[in-house]
Amino acid sequence: MFEWGDDTFKSLVKRTEPTALDKDKEAKTPAHLKAKIYSRLLSIQSETGPLASLTATSTNGRGLCVFEEAVRILPIGEQVKSLNFCKVCHARLLGEKLSKALIYWKNCPYADFHRS
Amino acid sequence: MGDRELVDALLGKDRKATAEFVGRYSDAVYSYVRSRLIPHTDRTDDLVQEVFMTAWQQLGSFRAESSLHTWLLAIARHKVQDHYRALLRQPASLEEWDETPALISMPQFDDILDAQRLSAKVALTLAALSEQYRAALLWRYWENCSVRDMAQRTNKTEKAIERLLARARKAFKEGWDHV
Numbered sequence: 001m002f003e004w005g006d007d008t009f010k011s012l013v014k015r016t017e018p019t020a021l022d023k024d025k026e027a028k029t030p031a032h033l034k035a036k037i038y039s040r041l042l043s044i045q046s047e048t049g050p051l052a053s054l055t056a057t058s059t060n061g062r063g064l065c066v067f068e069e070a071v072r073i074l075p076i077g078e079q080v081k082s083l084n085f086c087k088v089c090h091a092r093l094l095g096e097k098l099s100k101a102l103i104y105w106k107n108c109p110y111a112d113f114h115r116s
Numbered sequence: 117m118g119d120r121e122l123v124d125a126l127l128g129k130d131r132k133a134t135a136e137f138v139g140r141y142s143d144a145v146y147s148y149v150r151s152r153l154i155p156h157t158d159r160t161d162d163l164v165q166e167v168f169m170t171a172w173q174q175l176g177s178f179r180a181e182s183s184l185h186t187w188l189l190a191i192a193r194h195k196v197q198d199h200y201r202a203l204l205r206q207p208a209s210l211e212e213w214d215e216t217p218a219l220i221s222m223p224q225f226d227d228i229l230d231a232q233r234l235s236a237k238v239a240l241t242l243a244a245l246s247e248q249y250r251a252a253l254l255w256r257y258w259e260n261c262s263v264r265d266m267a268q269r270t271n272k273t274e275k276a277i278e279r280l281l282a283r284a285r286k287a288f289k290e291g292w293d294h295v
Contacts, residue, residue, distance in 0.1 A: 016239075064132075
């Protein structure tokens with residue numbers, strides 16, 4: 001006769017994971033959650049100063065979406081090109097609200113989250 | 117893009133790097149947090165978001181001594197432990213505490229050949245426990261947190277944590293026999 005003490009549980013832990021009943025344990029992060037995290041990060045980053053300008057992002061070899069590209073080529077100051085345009089984009093709304101959003105824009109993070 | 121480059125781009129507030137950061141690491145964080153909140157996973161989304169917000173706030177202190185993946189999971193682990201701590205800080209249930217230890221035959225885990233079945237039994241038993249008992253057992257054994265640490269983080273005495281764990285183990289044992 002033994003008490004179920006530390007040793008019993010340590011023995012259990014060695015052989016088990018408490019996720020065994022979770023059918024979704026291999027599931028990926030829901031796309032709408034990725035979208036929310038991305039939006040919140042951009043929002044926080046914007047609060048402490050401008051984002052990297054679209055020109056800089058493009059120069060670093062990262063693709064811009066069609067709207068960002070349109071802003072990038074406009075003859076306006078870099079400060080304007082550092083605004084958080086995703087904040088006013090419909091793709092953000094769809095990406096955050098829907099579990100499967102039909103967004104097809106190339107180089108749009110929200111579209112990428114929903115594709116992956 | 118390597119970890120260092122990604123962190124530099126993030127600190128430069130590059131929006132596409134931010135998207136890559138989320139896309140690359142959210143699955144690992146999500147999977148871990150969810151596994152530690154099972155079966156009540158309703159707080160998973162909130163905790164995962166908190167992990168990334170904290171990561172952003174602390175990114176300047178990332179020294180690449182470990183991978184970004186490991187660093188993020190360490191933050192996730194803290195968040196999960198904060199969650200356990202909050203649960204354990206709640207007033208103890210009013211149910212009578214039977215001081216009799218859970219005396220039973222030592223379970224022969226080796227007799228259960230299928231590790232998957234054993235894990236399923238553990239998960240079922242954990243799922244049937246109160247949230248506080250489950251958090252106590254997960255924190256102590258699956259997160260390997262010492263009783264002293266648990267006591268310090270919850271502002272309780274070690275004796276109180278030991279008592280809570282004893283109750284949780286007893287409840288687990290009773291559940292185990294019925295699963």
